[in-house]
Amino acid sequence: MSSPLIFLKPIFISVIIPVILGTVFYQLDSFDPASYPTHVLSTDPPIVAPKRNNQMLRRSEKIGVNQLLSPEDVAYDQKSGVIYTGCVDGWVKKVKVNESAADSTVEDWVFTGGRPLGLALGRHGEVIVADADKGLLLNVTSVGEIKVLTEEAEGLKFKLADAVDVAEDGIIYFSDASYKYNIEQYIYDILEGRPNGRLLSYDPSTKQTKTLLSDLYFANGVAVSPDQNYVIFCETPLRKCKKYYIKGEKKGSVDMFVDNLPGFPDNIRYDGEGHYWIAFASEKTYSWDLTLRYPFIRKIMAIMVKYVGQPKAEKNGGVLSVDLQGNPLEHYYDEDLTMVSSGIKIGDHLYCGSVKSPYILRLNLKQNPAVQTS
Ligand SMILES: *[C@@H]1O[C@H](CO)[C@@H](O)[C@H](O)[C@H]1NC(C)=O
Numbered sequence: 001m002s003s004p005l006i007f008l009k010p011i012f013i014s015v016i017i018p019v020i021l022g023t024v025f026y027q028l029d030s031f032d033p034a035s036y037p038t039h040v041l042s043t044d045p046p047i048v049a050p051k052r053n054n055q056m057l058r059r060s061e062k063i064g065v066n067q068l069l070s071p072e073d074v075a076y077d078q079k080s081g082v083i084y085t086g087c088v089d090g091w092v093k094k095v096k097v098n099e100s101a102a103d104s105t106v107e108d109w110v111f112t113g114g115r116p117l118g119l120a121l122g123r124h125g126e127v128i129v130a131d132a133d134k135g136l137l138l139n140v141t142s143v144g145e146i147k148v149l150t151e152e153a154e155g156l157k158f159k160l161a162d163a164v165d166v167a168e169d170g171i172i173y174f175s176d177a178s179y180k181y182n183i184e185q186y187i188y189d190i191l192e193g194r195p196n197g198r199l200l201s202y203d204p205s206t207k208q209t210k211t212l213l214s215d216l217y218f219a220n221g222v223a224v225s226p227d228q229n230y231v232i233f234c235e236t237p238l239r240k241c242k243k244y245y246i247k248g249e250k251k252g253s254v255d256m257f258v259d260n261l262p263g264f265p266d267n268i269r270y271d272g273e274g275h276y277w278i279a280f281a282s283e284k285t286y287s288w289d290l291t292l293r294y295p296f297i298r299k300i301m302a303i304m305v306k307y308v309g310q311p312k313a314e315k316n317g318g319v320l321s322v323d324l325q326g327n328p329l330e331h332y333y334d335e336d337l338t339m340v341s342s343g344i345k346i347g348d349h350l351y352c353g354s355v356k357s358p359y360i361l362r363l364n365l366k367q368n369p370a371v372q373t374s
C-alpha cells in the first residue's frame with residue numbers, strides 16, 4: 001500500500017507551489033496599477049445597434065494574404081484607387097484592390113523602419129503616418145520620401161504615436177496612446193490604469209505641435225468631423241469616443257460622442273456619407289469589467305503577461321457604424337474575429353485592418369448587410 005501522502009504530491013505541485021510563487025512574484029513585482037476612477041468606467045449596459053451581422057469573418061474576403069502583416073490602419077486615396085496600410089514589418093504598403101480579391105496587388109511602398117500605425121491622406125498627395133515604434137509623425141511625400149514632422153510636445157516625446165487624421169485646413173490631429181509604454185508593452189498601459197495618453201495637433205504652416213488634451217486613457221482613434229468643428233478620439237479601455245471642439249464657442253472643450261460601446265474601440269473613420277466606423281479589438285466581457293475594476297487583478301495579469309505570455313485575445317472583434325450624433329446603426333462582428341483595428345467604407349465594401357491578421361478583410365455590405373434583429 002502506498003502512503004496517503006502520495007495524493008498530496010499532485011496538489012502540492014499543481015496548487016501550493018504556484019500559490020507560493022504567485023505570492024512571491026506579487027510581492028516583489030514593482031508593477032503598480034491604479035484604480036480607474038469609478039466615474040470614468042462605463043457601467044451601463046452596452047449600446048446595441050439595431051442592425052447586426054455576426055458572420056463578418058465568414059462572409060469576408062481576404063486581401064494580400066501573407067503580404068500584409070498586421071495592417072493596423074487603412075487609408076484610401078480616391079484619386080488613385082489605392083489603399084495605404086502600415087504593417088508590422090515596418091513597411092507602408094500600397095494595395096490596389098480588384099473586384100477579385102486574388103487579383104488585388106500589394107506593393108511595398110516605403111520602409112519607415114519602425115511600426116507605422118495610423119495613416120491619413122495629406123492635402124498635397126502625401127500620406128501622414130504615425131510611427132508608433134519611433135514615436136514620430138511622418139510626412140511620406142507622393143514620391144515616397146520620408147520627412148519627420150514632429151516627435152514631441154511640450155518636451156514630452158511620443159512613445160506610442162497611434163492614430164491620425166488631417167483637417168481641411170491642413171492641421172494634423174493625432175494621438176499618442178501612451179507616453180510611458182511602447183507598442184510591445186501596450187497591454188501594460190491598459191493594465192496600469194493611468195491616463196498616459198494625449199490628443200495632439202501639428203500645424204504644418206507654423207511647424208508647431210500642441211497638446212490639446214493630456215491624461216487620456218490609451219488615446220486611440222482620431223477622426224475630424226465633416227463640418228470641421230470637432231475631432232473625435234477614442235479611449236480604448238473606457239469604451240468611449242469623445243468630441244474635442246476645434247472651432248466655435250465650445251472650442252477647447254470636450255463632450256461625449258458615444259459611451260458604453262459594446263467593444264473596445266481602436267480606430268474611428270468617417271465615410272463621407274454621414275457615418276463613422278468604429279473598429280473593435282474585442283467585445284466587452286464580464287471578465288474585462290472585473291479586470292478594469294480591480295487593480296489587484298490587473299497586477300496578477302501583468303505578472304502573467306511578463307512571465308507566462310499574453311492571454312488569448314477576446315472574441316467578437318468587428319466594426320460598428322454610428323451616425324453623426326453617435327447613434328449606433330450597424331454592427332458587424334464575428335466570434336472568431338479579434339483585434340480588428342480599423343474599418344473604412346469604400347463603395348459597397350467595408351475594408352478592415354487588424355493588428356493580428358496577415359491580410360485586410362473585405363466585406364461586401366450589399367451582399368452581407370447587417371439586418372434588423374429584435
Ligand atoms: C482585375 O484583375 C483582372 C485580372 O488581373 C484585370 O484584368 C482587371 O483589369 C482588374 N480590374 C481592375 C479594376 O483593376
Ligand SMILES: *[C@@H]1O[C@H](CO)[C@@H](O)[C@H](O)[C@H]1NC(C)=O
Nearest residue numbers: 122124126139140141147204
Ligand atoms: C509633405 O511634404 C511635401 C513635399 O515636400 C509637401 O508638399 C507637403 O506640404 C508636406 N506636408 C506636410 C503636412 O508637411
